[in-house]
Amino acid sequence: MKTRYSLIVLLNVAGLALFFSWYLPANHGFWFPLDSTIFHFFNRGLAENRAYLWFVALTNNRAFDACSLLAMGSLMLTFWLREDRNGRRRVVMIGLTMLLIAVVLNQLAQLLMPVQRESPSLFFTDITRVSDLLDFPTKDASKDSFPGDHGMMLLIFSAIMLRYFGQKAFGVALIIVVVFAFPRVMIGAHWFTDIVVGSLSAVLIGLPWCLMTPLSDKIIQCFDRYLPGNNKI
Structure with missing residues (x-):
């Protein structure tokens, strides 16, 4: 892929504008009322509806995180099954590249974003916490929730699917x-x-600096060249 500088810069500007629209205003401007409304909308039903309480608890258990990996792996598996031997190897290399990019970007985001923010379940008082109602392992709080690393991984997965597998795969992602x-x-x-x-x-x-430049393709080629199983002469 040729480097698409104009689109990269456009996406970078959009990302910076999005971040500073939240970071610069006092009390995060219009974003805080939106955050508060969304949190209280979901929180108010926890003490009132037992089925809803269990649904929220189960979907935040570590096993559900494993289900997200299973869902991503299943989507990639549909493409792996369609390929010949070389194509299947390439799908695996794309998956490894996705994991590498996700780890690096997550670490950079945690390092460079000047934010340490506790989750709304710790910020607000007089609210309901799932861990207070159920003796069940679930994640209902974080002392440093920004940016969301789980959400970042899923977004990177979506972008990888668009880059290498097309729009339908992107929609599913x-x-x-x-x-x-x-x-x-x-x-x-x-x-x-x-x-x-x-x-x-x-x-x-x-x-964009990974997927709209030759970088991701070069990482895939590097994995393909040096990892076991490459029988090319």
């Missing part, structure tokens, strides 16, 4: 994002803006 990222918002472990500002802005700033 976006559904996976919603299904597996927003339970964190429902339980109060993340603010809405941890994902739609923190995760998304980090992805808009960092990921």
